[in-house]
Amino acid sequence: MGxxxxxxxxxxxxxxxxxxxxxxxxxxxxxxTKHVKDPVVRPISELGPNALQELLPEIPLWVKTPDYERVDWLNKFLLDMWPFLDTAICKIIRSTTQPIFAEYTGKYQIKAIDFDELSLGTLPPTVCGKIGSFPPKTQKYAHFQMKIEDY
Structure with missing residues (x-):
C-alpha cells in the first residue's frame, strides 16, 4: 500500500x-484588468494651468527660453565617446581619492579603503542646452544644463 x-x-x-x-x-x-484606466488625451490648449505647470519641468530649456541653444551635436559626441570618457573620469577619481584615503588608513582602525568597481554607468549625461559661444569671443564662459538619468 505504501x-x-x-x-x-x-x-x-x-x-x-x-x-x-x-x-x-x-x-x-x-x-x-479592473484597475487600469484609459489616459486622458487632450490638446495642450485645453489643459488647465496646473497641468501645464506639471509638464513644464519636462520641457528642455532651449524650448522654454530663447537664450539656450540646442546641442545635439554634443550629445552625439558624448554618446560616441562615453566608454572612453567613463574610463578616464574613473581613473581621475581613483587617483584623486587615493591620497585622501591614504590619510585615513591606519587611523581609526581602518585597514584599507578602495573601490572594488567604479563606473559612471553605460549612458552618458544628456546636455539639454547651453548659453555662451564656441569659441568664446565676447564671453568667457559657457553655461550648460545637464540631465543625468540613472539606468
Missing part, C-alpha cells in the same frame, strides 16, 4: 503542477 500511495502522490504532483500552471496562464491572459 508504494501505491507514493506513486499516486508523485503522479498527482507531476500532473498537478503543469495543469495548475496552464490554468493560471489562461486566467492571467484572458482576465480583464
Amino acid at each position: 508504494f501505491v500511495s507514493s506513486f499516486l502522490g508523485v503522479l498527482g504532483f507531476a500532473v498537478g503542477i503543469p495543469l495548475g500552471l496552464l490554468v493560471g496562464f489562461f486566467l492571467f491572459v484572458y482576465s480583464k
Whole structure:
C-alpha cells in the first residue's frame, strides 16, 4: 500500500503542477484588468494651468527660453565617446581619492579603503542646452544644463 500511495502522490504532483500552471496562464491572459484606466488625451490648449505647470519641468530649456541653444551635436559626441570618457573620469577619481584615503588608513582602525568597481554607468549625461559661444569671443564662459538619468 505504501508504494501505491507514493506513486499516486508523485503522479498527482507531476500532473498537478503543469495543469495548475496552464490554468493560471489562461486566467492571467484572458482576465480583464479592473484597475487600469484609459489616459486622458487632450490638446495642450485645453489643459488647465496646473497641468501645464506639471509638464513644464519636462520641457528642455532651449524650448522654454530663447537664450539656450540646442546641442545635439554634443550629445552625439558624448554618446560616441562615453566608454572612453567613463574610463578616464574613473581613473581621475581613483587617483584623486587615493591620497585622501591614504590619510585615513591606519587611523581609526581602518585597514584599507578602495573601490572594488567604479563606473559612471553605460549612458552618458544628456546636455539639454547651453548659453555662451564656441569659441568664446565676447564671453568667457559657457553655461550648460545637464540631465543625468540613472539606468
